[in-house]
Amino acid sequence: MREIAIELSGISKSFGPVQANKEINLSVESGTIHGIVGENGAGKSTLMSILYGFYMPDEGSMRVFGEPLDFNSSEKAIEAGIGMVHQHFMLGEPFTVLENIILGAEGGFMLSGAMRHARETLLDLSERYGLTVNPDAVISSLPVGVQQRVEILKALYRGAKVLILDEPTGVLTPQEADALFDILRSLKEQGTTILLITHKLHEIMDVTDRVSVIRRGEMVGHREIAQTSPEELAEMMVGRKVLLEVDKTPAQPRGTALSVSGLNLVDDRGVQRLTNVSFEVKAGEIFGVAGVSGNGQAQLLEVLSGMEAPTSGTITIGGEPLGRTPNEVRLQSMGHVPEDRQHMGLVTAFPAWESGILGFQASALYCDRGAMKTGLIKEEMGRLMEKFDVRPPNPLLGTAKFSGGNQQKIVLAREIDKAPDVLLVGQPTRGVDIGAIEFIHRQIIAMRDAGTAILLVSVELEEVLSLSDRVVAMFDGYCSDAHVTADMDERSLGLLMAGEFDRTQTGGMAA
Amino acid sequence: MSKSRELHPVINFGLVPLLQLILAFLVVGLLIVLIGENPVQAVQLYVTDVLMSQVGIGQSIFYATTLIFTGMAVALAFHAGLFNIGGEGQGMFGGIGLTFVALIFMGHFTGGVGFDLPGFIIVPLLFIAAAIGGAAWAAIPGYLQAYRGSHLVITTIMFNAIAFSIILFLLTGWFQNPDNPGDPKSPLLPEQWWLWKVGDYYQYRLVDLEAKYKAFKDSGLSVPEIRDQNPAFWEARAQARSMKNSAANVSFLFALLVAVGFWFFVWRTKWGYAIRSIGFNQTAARYGGVNVPRTMFMTVCLSGALAGLASTNIILGNGSDSEHVLRETGLVGLGFVGIAVALMGRNHPFGIVIAALLFGSLFQWGEVIQLKGQFLRPKLNIDKEIVVALQGLVVLFTGALSLMVVWAVRWVAENLLGGVGLAKEIETGERA
Known part of the structure; x- marks a missing residue:
């Protein structure tokens, strides 16, 4: 029996009427990788925030390496050897790696001493765990995968013996994610305990030793990885059987609905974001755009939705040239589910009924000579929310108060309900729980079967492979040729995503 | 994960501004004391x-x-x-x-x-x-x-x-x-x-009132006599005189x-x-x-x-x-x-x-x-x-310093009044 690194017993925390955590017990053996899975809103992050001293639980106690620990401060948690790598990095972008590492641990009036000490420690850590980072590189110049290493180093520099990682692979390429898992394994070998919070089951199966499942604030069970399966875990998370495979019939593609040729985009700073991108999307097919986040997909969606004017190239929708503003494009029957619902797809400060008409606020559907038909909009939203299973189906509730999956359903409801001819979909299931993923995938496939041309941008390899009928990959603003998805597997698509395709000729027209 | 805490609207839009105002008055009171x-x-x-x-x-x-x-x-x-x-x-x-x-x-x-x-x-x-x-x-x-x-x-x-x-x-x-x-x-x-303006009305009334006043005086009454014998008239005239410039x-x-x-x-x-x-x-x-x-x-x-x-x-x-x-x-x-x-x-x-x-x-x-x-x-x-x-x-x-009062009110609500109906916290689990 190994030593117990972290032991939580009877942790309860409620926010008003919402019980976020209910009598949670958890014990994590030292020197293991322990996974925590659960749907959005299940209470994973609350639990970790309690561990890290952000929240005070209503009841319960915690021991770290056998010592009782007070809950109320992050400093004490750090002192006890707990380190946290947040989902959104907490790094000063204009600072160097070294400066970030010592931030908050300067330990003295002058910086030079701390810097020297940090440099030595950093080299030592790098060697021991294979965490190679140039200490003098400026954060903003580093790829996300490396930035994440800096976060890990930061925690280790502070003497972390227990490392908590919150959804660490959300921003990484499959290759970067593999590298991260290698690092985690080597940390484990040297005795570090790791708590991995994620909603991706294959990661749990891949890298953890044990896993705990949370559902609606309660711990449903603990499993040895060797003795469980993804299906069992998914069922534990959702509370019912879940279809992990996407169920769809072969596409029945018709004429070209959206055609892009020779598209180039140079942004305000003079950076070439899109280079010679060409492809065609047919009515009745799902056209997947794979790629690691930040390779031009966001810009492609902005150009296609009329938010950004291309530097050169032609785009036609239903044979007509694409409109020049989002409003003109909407009138050409193009729907757009943006990649980032919180920053683009919704105004989170609005009540749901107002967010639910974003983009259509001036259309005659909802607006009469400038005055909004509020009664009608609220009624309509109520109906849509029922239809798309948004929970709770209350149009008066603030948009920010819905969970990620339900926010996404509000966006989808708004865009799909208009029955567009072309639908742009960016990251439809990012940060969305398994139950909602199933629902969203079914909606997209139903749209396709109804004859809509769908352009699907996703960084989730599995999603692109299982949903799309044809697929391209983007790398550094270039777009590969289109391939029939049935002929592709994770490896071959992964190679395309890494830029292993011919970038000299106009891509995307084959297949 | 994000978390929002809300106060009851009556507290948020009624009590909190009132307390903020009272605080401002108290500090001004202190200032007045300081200048003697x-x-x-x-x-x-x-x-x-x-x-x-x-x-x-x-x-x-x-x-x-x-x-x-x-x-x-x-x-x-x-x-x-x-x-x-x-x-x-x-x-x-x-x-x-x-x-x-x-x-x-x-x-x-x-x-x-x-x-x-x-x-x-x-x-x-x-x-x-x-x-x-x-x-x-x-x-x-x-x-x-x-x-x-x-x-x-x-x-x-x-x-x-x-x-x-x-x-x-x-x-x-x-x-x-x-x-x-x-x-x-x-x-x-x-x-x-x-x-x-409101003053116009009183200016208009004052024409009559002053005429009546003049009539009283012409009939040989002294000012105290006019005041004591016709309190209603006297009151009305005083009001009209002070209000005639009301803006x-x-x-x-x-x-x-x-x-x-x-x-x-x-x-x-x-x-x-x-x-x-x-x-x-x-x-x-x-x-x-x-x-x-x-x-x-x-x-x-x-x-x-x-x-x-x-x-x-x-x-x-x-x-x-x-x-x-x-x-x-x-x-x-x-x-x-x-x-x-x-x-x-x-x-x-x-x-x-x-x-x-x-x-x-x-x-x-x-x-x-x-x-x-x-x-x-x-x-x-x-x-x-x-x-x-x-x-x-x-x-x-x-x-x-608006949050200062909000915090104080919330603390009182949570610790002294048990938080019933005053402060409610809502968790919005973006990622839990």
Whole structure:
């Protein structure tokens, strides 16, 4: 029996009427990788925030390496050897790696001493765990995968013996994610305990030793990885059987609905974001755009939705040239589910009924000579929310108060309900729980079967492979040729995503 | 994961501002003690001569009218995520626009040859001119913010200073009253353009009352005899004499109407939707087809128009017969106070009306302290600028330190009252 690194017993925390955590017990053996899975809103992050001293639980106690620990401060948690790598990095972008590492641990009036000490420690850590980072590189110049290493180093520099990682692979390429898992394994070998919070089951199966499942604030069970399966875990998370495979019939593609040729985009700073991108999307097919986040997909969606004017190239929708503003494009029957619902797809400060008409606020559907038909909009939203299973189906509730999956359903409801001819979909299931993923995938496939041309941008390899009928990959603003998805597997698509395709000729027209 | 904690609306919009106000009063009380005067006496004056006096209430409403406009000017820009602190300068330009049109009709620029049109045509034109004047002065900072990214706070501060120079230039030149050179003010606007004010009613009644008084005197009664034999008449005459200059005027009702319009515009039209969407999230607004720079520009112009309208009350609605003129004092500082009004009114027209009435009464309090303090026994030696300190403190407690009170209230609610119904916390599990 190994030593117990972290032991939580009877942790309860409620926010008003919402019980976020209910009598949670958890014990994590030292020197293991322990996974925590659960749907959005299940209470994973609350639990970790309690561990890290952000929240005070209503009841319960915690021991770290056998010592009782007070809950109320992050400093004490750090002192006890707990380190946290947040989902959104907490790094000063204009600072160097070294400066970030010592931030908050300067330990003295002058910086030079701390810097020297940090440099030595950093080299030592790098060697021991294979965490190679140039200490003098400026954060903003580093790829996300490396930035994440800096976060890990930061925690280790502070003497972390227990490392908590919150959804660490959300921003990484499959290759970067593999590298991260290698690092985690080597940390484990040297005795570090790791708590991995994620909603991706294959990661749990891949890298953890044990896993705990949370559902609606309660711990449903603990499993040895060797003795469980993804299906069992998914069922534990959702509370019912879940279809992990996407169920769809072969596409029945018709004429070209959206055609892009020779598209180039140079942004305000003079950076070439899109280079010679060409492809065609047919009515009745799902056209997947794979790629690691930040390779031009966001810009492609902005150009296609009329938010950004291309530097050169032609785009036609239903044979007509694409409109020049989002409003003109909407009138050409193009729907757009943006990649980032919180920053683009919704105004989170609005009540749901107002967010639910974003983009259509001036259309005659909802607006009469400038005055909004509020009664009608609220009624309509109520109906849509029922239809798309948004929970709770209350149009008066603030948009920010819905969970990620339900926010996404509000966006989808708004865009799909208009029955567009072309639908742009960016990251439809990012940060969305398994139950909602199933629902969203079914909606997209139903749209396709109804004859809509769908352009699907996703960084989730599995999603692109299982949903799309044809697929391209983007790398550094270039777009590969289109391939029939049935002929592709994770490896071959992964190679395309890494830029292993011919970038000299106009891509995307084959297949 | 994000978490939001909410207070019950009654607490949030009722108790919290009240506590913030009381805190500001307490600190001002301390200030008064420090300068060696009696704060109780000062507060007594506020109660007896502002809150409980007809004249005081009338004057408070007069100042509040201006403040409703300047408060809404700040609030409208705020809904677009912008901070327009140029209300004072835009108000001056509202006055300039109004006076310019008025002077054209008066023939000021054409050697006394004007147009004689009825008041019900000219007065609306003057209101429109005031709005256009304010909007025009806001347009330049608005353009610079929307299309060039120059910060509105900086540019509007500078434009306040420029407006002050321009108004002085005009009042010592083109706009100056030729009959009174050396005094920087415009000619008196004709009486038929003045707004109906409460004082007019009492002036009208006073004609009869004074005639009756004269009749009493002619019949050989002494003053005490008149007073003792006809207490009702005596009371009515005294009231009419004190109220004949009461400046509360019809534009208060206009301000209330505009406040209702403000609510409808911001929360019930597509333009208000666009304004609020750029205030919360410009990326989402752009996605939603909102032309962000143009909306910003139009919002700042509209905000300037509201500030410009504030000048109508000062010039056309003035209580003093000789003050229906343009002066270099512009909105007499009420443009700046509009910031406090908007802050305290939480940028909602209902809150703004309430806050404007409050700040209007404080403004009047300052006047009373200054004028009446000398005649009290013992003397109350406080400058009216104490009100500026009070306003500053209100801004401090409702703005910069607003959370202090919120925290205190929440702590009390959670720890002493068990949190029942007062504080509710809602977890919004974006990622749990």
